[in-house]
Amino acid sequence: MKSPWLQTLRQRLFATPVDAAITLVCLYVVWRLSVPLLHWLVFDATWNGTSRDACKGDGACWVFVRVRFSQFMYGQYPIPERWRVDIAGALLVATAGLLSWRGLPHRRGLAIASVTVLPLAGLWLLYGGLGLRIVETREWGGLMLTLVLTIYAGLIAVPLGILLALGRRSRLPLIRFASVVFIEFWRGVPIITVIFLASLLLPLIMPSGFDVDRLARAVLGLAFVIAAYMAEAVRGGLQALPEGQTEAAQALGLGYWRIQRRIVLPQALRIALPAMTNEFIALFKNTTLVLIVSLFDLLGIAQAALADPAWVGMNMEAYVFAGAIYWFACFAMSQWSRRREKRLQAAYGR
Amino acid sequence: MLTFLRDRKVRDILWQAAATLVTVAVIWFFVRNASENMVKAGIASGFKFLWRDSGIEVPFNLTGYRPSDNILALLWTGIVNTLLVSAAAIVVATAIGFTVGLLRLSRNWLLSSLAGFYIEFVRNIPLLFFILFWYFGVLAALPTPRDSADFLGVIFLNRRGLSIPTPDDVTGLRLALAAIVVLVAVQFGLARWAARRQARTGRDFPVWPVGLVLCGVLPILALVAGGMTTAWDVPTLRGFNYRGGFVLVPEFVALFAALSTYTAGFIAEVVRGGILSVRQGQIDAARALGLTEGRIVRLVVIPQAMPVIIPPITSQYLNLIKNSSLGAAIAYPEIVAVFMGSALVSTGQSIEIIAITLAIYLALSLAVSVFMNWYNARHKLVTR
Structure with missing residues (x-):
């Protein structure tokens, strides 16, 4: 009974009778809210399928998100050109990752490049020109546009x-x-x-x-x-x-x-x-x-x-x-x- | 030859002259292009359009505006709607914000975590998300008028909005309101008198219990009495919809719910920061003097926390008013939606309309910052 863990628990949740009552009420509320929520989000949800008919249960229909996923990411960006967005994204992630490594050689040079050359390269990749097909900005969308x-x-x-x-x-x-x-x-x-x-x-x-x-x-x-x-x-x-x-x-x-x-x-x-x-x-x-x-x-x-x-x-x-x-x-x-x-x-x- | 450039004064003047010249040139360039383009598009500039008939329907207005009124009346309706939703949301956001901010400081780990969860939840998601969520996610899923959720049989919530009863005759309620104002004034006078008497003679006066009666119990009784003596127009179901009373449109309810819960998360952080800024030594000293916990909070913590809380909370209020413009996304008829949207489309006077809209918001911001400066100056005097 004297374990430090239980001691802490008691101090933080059941210090006084009022405290204990508050804790119990909170637990009840959390339980009442999270159980239906979890059922909807996970347990009763439909994950696999290709059309609306797959969703029979009471839960969420994640098939919808699955089917629409690439649209949420790229918007109306033409499908054969989407590799350009992927490369731009990979460049972004790689630069951020490298810059967060504090011992990187030439870190200063990369930091300067990341605010000068790389944004221009990104623009070229996404918009096109100079050998790439031009993709008008009205076709951009989704997370990429954000x-x-x-x-x-x-x-x-x-x-x-x-x-x-x-x-x-x-x-x-x-x-x-x-x-x-x-x-x-x-x-x-x-x-x-x-x-x-x-x-x-x-x-x-x-x-x-x-x-x-x-x-x-x-x-x-x-x-x-x-x-x-x-x-x-x-x-x-x-x-x-x-x-x-x-x-x-x-x-x-x-x-x-x-x-x-x-x-x-x-x-x-x-x-x-x-x-x-x-x-x-x-x-x-x-x-x-x-x-x-x-x-x-x-x-x-x-x-x-x-x-x-x-x-x-x-x-x-x-x-x-x-x-x-x-x-x-x-x-x-x-x-x-x-x-x-x-x-x-x-x-x-x- | 160029030695005069070494003089700092000369260089200062040259720098500023150059900056002014560039600014003027850029502005001149823009203005010239704009006037050329406007001539080409055949737009006449000027503010005469404000007195033209608007012909625009506004589904939700408290000003008695009709489409046959002029555009100035339309603008006024938009302003009133902006102020209405902002005022309602500020009251509720403050209440939720203070509660959550205090709960965040609770000794109970679970309670404080839940408050922290709420704060992190609302602060890390865009406001527009919440507005769309309430409008298309929650309100669209509400029952039809036939199956409305009702509260005490007088307030009805369905997907067409929130129907509330309205008084037919407001005399009784006006009297009650006047009585409340008098009661609050009496309480203020009483508190000052009690403080002075205590300073002079040391005799205590139960200001708070009396205040509770004067500013809490009696006003409620007055309102109830006022409400009982008036006839109410209660919404009733006729056909497919509720008639009578006043309908708060779903756009209002969604915008109000999103604004108040979102801003509450920011206010909660302000409140928490303000209370934490009171040093522990102050509280220890108050305990050593033998003050009760309630008095420590009232006399030591709150007076020192409020000056820290009020400036940032004022800017949160200002943010809320500015954010109410997002109501345009769900067509709540506030300034941006009716004026920058509908009126601009129907008249084409884009420069004038944008200028007026920006001027309204700037005036509001200016008023708030003047208040804040006044408050800070006053507070500085008090602390000596």
Whole structure:
């Protein structure tokens, strides 16, 4: 009876009679909710088959997700060209994996390539040209479109956000004013209106005959808003840095850009990284809003699949599948950020 | 020759002049293109279209708007609908958020894990997902009007929405509301008087029990009395649908449910962070002074946690108002749906309509940040 495990259990769940009652009520509620849920999700669900007729039980009809799987991933991307998406995806995973290995030789070089050459290569693979068949962006969709939106909007938003944060703390009043106006404007309006704005105004303000791609409009709209939020996250890091760092660098005779690049930003970005990751997660979630300009990302394609007369009533299956992907991706990002923060805390004692 | 460039002041001015020049050039380029394109498309600019008849149906409105009204009235209906769903969702999100945030801090491991599960669940999934889920997943699966779920025989929930009774005559309820305002004012006065008396003489006054009666029991009695004396228009099933009362359309219910449960997850984290920011030493010191647990929470924890909680919670409220624009995805008639959607399609005045919509949201954001600055300044004065 004196095992430490039981002791802990008792302390945490049955410390007082009230506590015990709460625990029992919670257990009952969890049991009542999770049993039917598990039955629907797993035990009574139909997993194998090729058509709706296979689904006879009361549970979920995962056949639907199975049949539609490639559409959820690629959208309407032409089937013979899908290997290009696979290669782009493999490149993404490989780069991320290699960069997370801290002892990698030439890690710096790869990091620079991953934000310059690789995105261009990815664009070439997905869109085509130079020997590859061109696949119009209106055929892109599914998880692939979600990732494209997140990555390319992020690639614009992070550097722009850093510049805006520096601008907001600049000595020059006009630069400071312009940065504040830019940041507060985009932060003050809903993202959905910005996506609307980008899709309606960009064709209007460009010279006639110069067409901005619909997907590019959405990416730009998202990037501007996220850059404004990113700027505030970076500003937090800049403010946390002691003034002495800049003063010492000035005393050494370094110029403005060199101080920012060598002294201030490396430290400030490290502090700002958790906040920046949060903005990145927000960006990932907000890519769903492109549904409003008829781009079909993962959520959009799941929603569109419900209109198929052959699969009426599959709402729950489609939502559970899409929701699970979003959840795992966001949860993984936030856990990564949390662990990194802990490691840095241990290393720098902050 | 170029030595004057070494002067910092000269360089500052040159940098700023260059930046201004580039900005002006870019804006000029865009404006010129826009006016050329508009001339080509035959769009006349200006705000006269606001007084044109709209001809747009709005299925859910509290303003008495009709399609024969002008577009300005349509915009107003959209604003009212945005504010309605936001206000309702803010109240419920705050209630759920505080509850979950406090449960997250519970000593009971199971309770705190369940709260943590809720927080991680809603925060890691896009809001649009929840809106679509409630609208197409939950509400579409509700029974037909004939088999409605009813609450006490006066409120009915079915796939056409939530039917609630409305009072025929609001005089009784107005009186009750006025009585409540008076009671709250009396309670405020009483609390100030009691605090002053205690400071002067040290004599205690049971402010909280009295407050419970004044602000809790009596208002409920007043509302019940007000409700009893009025005739109610209760929804009844006629044919295939409920008639009478007021119908909260499914779009409203879905948007409201999604917004409140989603934002609650963020508010819960804010509340938890705020309470954890009160240092343990404060609580230990209060215990050493012999304060009871209830008083420690009321006099030590809450006053120190609230200043930490209120600024981020205000920005969560602002996010909620901005997020209510996602109602456009399920055609809930709020600003974006009726104005940026329907009115823009029917008039084609895209620049004016976008400018007005953005201006409304910016004004709202500005108002909130002015409040936040005022609050922070006031709080700084209090802490000295």
